[in-house]
């Protein structure tokens with residue numbers, strides 16, 4: 073007869089039960105504590121070190137994109153949806169940013185349907201006009217009402233609700249100007265307590281193309297007041313400024329692997345890249361024949377990628393291993409610069425690559441799995 077069997081009911085209630093209750097309470101508090109911890113980087117490192125995808129917990133994210141202007145958003149979206157080695161994402165919502173956000177939602181919807189991910193809801197962001205964008209022609213005939221998943225007409229409210237209703241902290245990956253996120257913070261400031269922000273924003277010591285002077289980076293300059301609001305909100309802010317994201321480009325064998333992969337994801341990606349490239353060449357050379365535009369676009373599309381700024385923000389949601397991070401006070405100036413200022417709120421900045429080549433490998437592996 074073991075010890076448990078000789079305990080009477082009274083002994084159980086008086087002695088064991090309180091212990092069980094206390095133990096459960098301790099476990100509950102520990103769980104709450106670990107969920108509430110703001111040390112998202114620890115969470116990311118843990119996830120990054122997990123080699124077997126099936127054993128990894130997916131990172132809950134909201135992806136806020138100004139897709140349809142520069143093509144790097146589509147690369148970032150493809151990376152987000154890719155299922156290669158390492159941790160994956162639990163994409164709770166994709167919101168469209170700035171300009172014609174309805175056209176951008178059509179693009180996202182068609183892309184998600186093409187790759188079989190209509191489980192992901194789409195939120196239409198604040199609309200600034202109903203004109204066209206550089207490569208929205210890819211989804212021009214897509215009927216948004218035919219999207220099998222959920223479309224939220226009010227993307228800002230969808231963003232708030234997704235964060236507020238989530239059991240776990242949400243990572244907001246923002247790869248464009250941030251009017252939606254600023255509006256969400258204005259409408260429901262408590263989202264900052266339940267989320268962290270990772271963005272492709274700014275230029276600390278280097279500008280476009282790695283030049284040794286900062287630039288007023290587009291995602292900042294386009295909506296300065298909104299970014300000031302987002303950076304000063306009481307949440308963890310991490311960015312890849314031009315210093316790191318501005319020098320990412322795939323060429324040679326690495327690029328050829330993606331180009332030749334020919335699965336639904338890479339096909340949709342390269343189709344968009346070709347349209348974007350043709351549109352750009354045609355706009356810059358109005359006298360060129362269509363045949364010549366196509367020839368030049370094909371040559372470039374067959375050779376390498378453009379600068380893939382936004383992909384680095386997606387990477388930072390999984391790990392910071394390949395970059396040098398600095399905690400810097402960052403002030404967003406009214407003319408769109410991100411200046412180091414010790415009195416400003418601290419931002420985690422990826423200011424240098426430790427291993428850019430390894431990041432390129434990560435990107436290629438993920439996209440071609």
Ligand SMILES: [Ca+2]
Nearest residue numbers: 138145247248
């Ligand atoms: Ca973008």
